[in-house]
Amino acid sequence: MSNVIKPQHLEAGMSYSAYRQLIDNLLDQSKTTGPNQSESYVKYTELNVRRMRRVEKTTKLQPELIAQLEKVNQSWVWVLLTEGWCGDAAQSVPVIAQMAEVSPNIQLHILLRDEHPEVMDAYLTNGGRSIPKLICLNEELETLGSWGPRPEAAQQLFDEFKERYGDKFRDHYSEWSEQLQLWYARDRTQAIQEEFSREIASWLAITSA
Template identity: 45%
Template sequence: MDTLEINLPELVNPMTYEQYRALSDELVAQNKTTGSEQSEHRISFTKLNQQRMKRVEKQFVLQPALQELLAQNQRDWKWLVLVEAWCGDGAQILPAIAAIAAASPSIELVVLLRDANPALMDTCLTNGSRSIPKLICVDAKTGERVFTWGPRPTAIQAQVKQLKAEKPEIQHDELVQQVQLWYAKDHSQSLQQDMVQLLQEALQTQGAEV
C-alpha cells in the first residue's frame, strides 16, 4: 500500500504544474475560476494571475546555493502544493516552486486545489485559517512530512506585518496591491532563501539518520 495514502488524506484531483496551467487557461477562456465561489472579483484575479505566472516563469533564476542543496538531496520527495487559481500569492509562488522542483530529479511536484482537498488543507493551517499557497514536502518512500512552508515568503510576510502596524486602517485591496509590488521587485529571491534554510535543515536531519 502507498505509504503516502497512509500518512496523508486522499489527494483529490492531483495535477502536474502543466496540467494546472492548462486548467487555469481553460477557466479564463470560460470566464470562470477554481472553487465554488464564482464571483466577479475572483474571476478577475484569475485573469491577472495568468500574466503574473507568465512573468515569474520568464524571470525566474535558480540561486546557486539552492541548486547545490538540491543536488545534495538523496531522498525522493513529493512536493504537494495547495493553491487556487484566484490566489495572488499562489500566482507568484507556484511557478517558482515548479521551477525549483524541475531542477531536481528527486522531487515530484503535485498541485492540488485547496477547496477540493479540505482534509489535507486543515493539517497545515496558518493561525487557524486556510491560507494558501502551502507547500508540504513528503518523503515519497516513508510518507513522512519533511517540512511545510507557506503561505508567503518570510521576508515578504515581515513587510506585510510592518505595513499593517504602520497603517492599521489599510484597506484589503491596497494591501494586496502592495504585496504584489513586493513580489514583482523580489523576483522569487525571498522564496528561495526560505527554501535554502528548509533544505539545509532537512539535509542535516538526513545526515543524522544515516
C-alpha cells in the same frame, strides 16, 4: 511526524503544466478554481495568469539553491496547496515548480485547497487556510517540513498591515494587494529562493539523521 496526506491525494495531484492548463480552460469559461466564482475572483485569476507568465520567463534559480536541490538523494514528495485566484500563489508556484524540476528525486503534486480541506486544515497558518502551502514529505509520506504562504518579509508586511486596520482589513484589501505585488516585483523571487535553500538544508538534515 505522521501525515494526513495519503496515496489518493497524490493521485489527485496535478503537475504544474496541468494546473496552468486547468486555469486557462476555466478562464475561457469566465471561471476560476474553487467555489467562489465571483467576478472579482475571475479578475484576480486573469491577473495571476499574467503574473505567472512573467515569473516563468524571468526566474533564474540561484546557484546556492540549485546546489541544495542537487543534494536530494532520496525520494521526496512535494504537495503544493493552491488556487488560481491567489495572488501569492501566482508569484510562488511557478518558482516552486522550477525548483522541483532540478531534482529527479522530487515529485511535485499540486492540489486545489478547497477540494482537499482535510489536508489544508493540517497545515494552517495562524489558524487560517493561507495558501500557497508547500509540504515536503519523505517516501513514506511523513512530513519533513512545510513552507508558506509567502516569504517571511512579505508575511511581516501582511502582519503589520492587518494590525494597522484590524477588523477593517477587508475594506483595505485592494491597497494591501497593491503593496504586496509591488513587493514581489522588487524582490524578483530572491526571498523565496533563499528561504527554500535553508528549508531544503534542514529537510536534508532530517533525512540523514
